[in-house]
Amino acid sequence: DVVMTQSPLSLPVTLGQPASISCRSSQSLLYSDGNTYFNWFHQRPGQSPRRLIYKVSNRDSGVPDRFSGSGSGTDFTLRISRVEAEDVGVYYCMQATHWPLTFGGGTKVEI
């Protein structure tokens, strides 16, 4: 199975300051069709996860442009340019290139 390793596990942030989360996979996530099936999700307490970024760097509709995704192969990063209060919660990375699909363990972002 592809292991997704997120760091840090916990990320104290300051409002208005940048933040970044790393996710590393144990195998390359580049699929034979040329796509990299890697997503980022955000989950607030008591809520369902919400997709933020798909295929590494594509921001979902309605996601603020302070969020950006980058990376390739086995190393990926989610960046928040200026943290806002609503950004607290847990962030998960996920790969859908290899079966079984796997999630990272999560990064808890708190002010």
Place this chain on the structure above:
Amino acid sequence: EVQLVESGGDLVQPGRSLRLSCSASGYTFDDYAVNWVRQAPGKGLEWVGFIRRKAYGGTTQYAASVKGRFTISRDESKDIAYLQMNSLKTEDTAVYYCTRGLSAFDVWGQGTKVTVSS
């Protein structure tokens, strides 16, 4: 509005069965695969299984932890996907979410809670 609504969660004893439903609306159900994901209390997300579109055979894949015990199916006439859970174990206790797409996971339901306990 595109929406997924899970139902069927309950308190059940170990070894018993339960069927969860995922009702889709606001989009053409036939055009998308459906995944099930679960989250144990205080834990992270775990992929459970997946069913392809009927046009691609409606085939399924499962996580090793549930393979042989859980079965995913879909009913295009009702726009519903099902998760049949047999031989439930205490470690199956979780909130179960359905989500859309083979790799998209772009729409999630609100989740339904399953508690396996004697």
